[in-house]
Amino acid sequence: MVSVLRGLFRLLGEAVRDLAPIVLVIVFFQVVVLQQPFPNLDRVIIGLVCVVLGLALFVQGLETGPFPLGESMGEAFAHKGSLVALFLFAFCLGFGTTVAEPALIAVAGEAAKVAAEAGVIAADGAAQDDYAFALRLTVAGAVGCALVVGVFRILVGWPLHYLIIGGYILVMLLTAFAPASIIGIAYDSGGVTTSTVTVPLVAALGVGLAGTIRGRNTLVDGFGLIAFASLTPMIFVLIFGMVI
């Protein structure tokens, strides 16, 4: 019991340490730079208590939930040896977690507005909704493909940087040909795809796979899945912008 409490206090302490900088920055800019009073101080304080508790619980849960499950699934797939099942799982995990991601829905909506203003699609609501939905499917498909490619790389043991640098060169080439209005959205789409619940699972999955396959190093081969998931959406969205 004492050790559990001590662990909880340590996590709470770390959460306070991680969050204190943001609070300091916001207080400094509000009071010193903008010289304005703090609105709703009581709500702010309750909110901060929630943030600290939430972060401590999240970190506590990682160690018993997503981490062991991701690793055990990686190991189980490696032992089962069915490539089709593994690739299907990787694609579903990438696609399923991205398509409903709130950040992506927001960005896709904004992108539809840009497209309508640029005259790429009709300015009515239905056309914008279609465009936003197609963009979401494109990004989700890109993340699904990213995890398939990333898992394949772990299996065959290729060095990550050749693939990523190859991807960068592709992004540069496509940038030269893509319409200007899609470029900013394409570049941003790489950053918004990986949600907070997916990341620990995917990281643990890679580590579990790399740890089970003979000759793979968990550090060199286990990481890199998320890197693909932030690269392929850029490529797919640039192509999407050229096709539409």
Add this chain to the structure above:
Amino acid sequence: MGLLEHLLVTAQGTVLDVLPIVAILFGFQFLVLRRRPPNLRRIVGGFVYVLIGLTLFLVGLEEALFPIGETMAGQLTAPEFIGRDPGGGDGGRVVSGWLDYFWVYMFAAAIGFTTTMAEPALIAVSLKAEQISGGSIKSFGLRLAVAAGVSVGVALGSYRIISGTPLPLYIVLGYLVVMFQTLHASKVIVPLAYDTGGVTTSTVTVPVVAALGLGLASAIPGRSPLIDGFGLIAFASLFPIMSVLGYAQLTEWLQARRQKEGDNSHGS
């Protein structure tokens, strides 16, 4: 909206977010792998902690920090604050000197750094990296390096919006720097560095940074919020790759030098 209602609405949203993940995980676990994961009860308990934790975290951020942070981004970029007459009465000076935007850059750098330090996804990846590297990579040090990269990235991204220079120029140059660094970096750190680029921009960073970009692009004449407002997140995911690779190269170089000095003093 009351706090309790806010909590319930957010909890519902978080559960809906996680539902597809859980369906995929358990579908494959039971239909394809056909076995119960070891410690199923502990794992479910862990996911419940993660869900409650994320819900509290999001609600707290939305109650306490996001409204002020977003208003602040708008106020700092407002023409009145920067000291430029919005009516154009200052002799048609379209873009003021970069010093007029001093506080915007300071805010961009500070908010980039601090939101990254609190990013749960980054905490997860850096904990995993510390675990499997046997402690030779320190979780806190890695996060400091990432946060420094985001800080520089967001500040430079703000400069790009203010100066109106093209986004692809910066990103392509950034890629070239990353390629050069990759050739010289230790192979152990490269995948981790690439991964950190993807995880830095998540729950905490995106709302505030996006508000800053949109605020800047709508406050500066000649910028379109819809076109120039995008791109800050791209900066925030590119620069951590450079800073993590750079940090690794620096520690390696320092270690090599210390070893060399140790050898020399030993020899004499």
